[in-house]
Amino acid sequence: MxxxxxxxxxxxxxxxxxxxxxxxxxxxxxxxxxxxxxxxxxxxxxxxxxxxxxxxxxxxxxxxxxxxxxxxxxxxxxxxxxxxxxxxxxxxxxxxxxxxxxxxxxxxxxxxxxxQPRDLPRWLAEGLARLFSGEAGRDPPGPTGLEGLPEGTLSARLAARGEGDLSAAYREATRRARQLVRARGWARVLAPR
Ligand SMILES: [Zn+2]
Known part of the structure; x- marks a missing residue:
């Protein structure tokens, strides 16, 4: 049984x-x-x-x-x-x-x-996850308003889960991850750092 x-x-x-x-x-x-x-x-x-x-x-x-x-x-x-x-x-x-x-x-x-590799910084892990999943394809075009944010601050904002600015932070992380993948390819972006 x-x-x-x-x-x-x-x-x-x-x-x-x-x-x-x-x-x-x-x-x-x-x-x-x-x-x-x-x-x-x-x-x-x-x-x-x-x-x-x-x-x-x-x-x-x-x-x-x-x-x-x-x-x-x-x-x-x-x-x-x-x-x-x-x-x-x-x-x-x-x-x-x-x-x-x-x-x-x-x-x-x-x-x-x-x-994913454990040692990816949070912003990169989230950006890559959204590229991989296809969520990135649903992002509206145009600036995120967070282009000048330092990487550490972007990661902290993603970790803080603030309702107001979380979606812009995810789009910004995705925009940066997409640029990296275009420039270096997935294999080098995922390689141990
Ligand atoms: Zn995630």
């Missing part, structure tokens, strides 16, 4: 062709409808990360029951989609991300964080 017990607990797993098993625990049973989309995005991310020379480790994804539950579990504000701590990805309710049209983008973004 092991399988029914596992299903009752809401724990489901998948093995990606490129390694990196994903175990998913959902809090809201309705979130099970989105598991195929999660696993599809995970496998696609594994393939694309592998092409960049990065490997997805075995990972656990815990989807919260609500925005309040997510905030309680992670200490993050309600407007954050997901956060990765070591090999655990905490997300908002999967249905909420799907309703916003950001479920696959969020999985790819967090997959990048799980596989």
């Amino acid at each position: 092991r399988l029914p017990a596992l299903l009752l607990a809401g724990l489901l797993g998948v093995a990606s062709a490129q390694g990196g098993r994903l175990d998913v625990a959902v809090s809201d049973p309705r979130d099970r409808a989105y598991l195929p989309a999660v696993f599809g995005a995970w496998r696609g991310a594994g393939r694309d990360l592998s092409a960049l020379g990065l490997t997805l480790p075995d990972t656990r994804l815990a989807a919260a029951a609500s925005a309040a539950d997510f905030a309680r579990r992670t200490g993050e504000p309600w407007f954050v989609a997901a956060t990765t701590r070591g090999a655990v990805i905490h997300t908002q309710r999967l249905g909420a991300l799907a309703a916003r049209g950001t479920l696959a983008l969020t999985i790819r973004h967090e997959a990048f964080h799980v596989a």
Whole structure:
């Protein structure tokens, strides 16, 4: 009776062709409808990360029951989609991300964080995660207003999670990461520093 017990607990797993098993625990049973989309995005991310020379480790994804539950579990504000701590990805309710049209983008973004070199500065890690996920393609064109911000200040602003200026900080980190990748290529940007 092991399988029914596992299903009752809401724990489901998948093995990606490129390694990196994903175990998913959902809090809201309705979130099970989105598991195929999660696993599809995970496998696609594994393939694309592998092409960049990065490997997805075995990972656990815990989807919260609500925005309040997510905030309680992670200490993050309600407007954050997901956060990765070591090999655990905490997300908002999967249905909420799907309703916003950001479920696959969020999985790819967090997959990048799980596989990225540990020593990337925060601004670069966030910029690269948004380039890799495809979120960067949704950024409005034009200046971010933060072009002159020192890198350390940009990283601190991303870490502080201030609602007002977080989106501009993410766009600025993405703009700088894109410039670096264009100039040096992914392999050299990801190389140990
Ligand atoms: Zn991120």
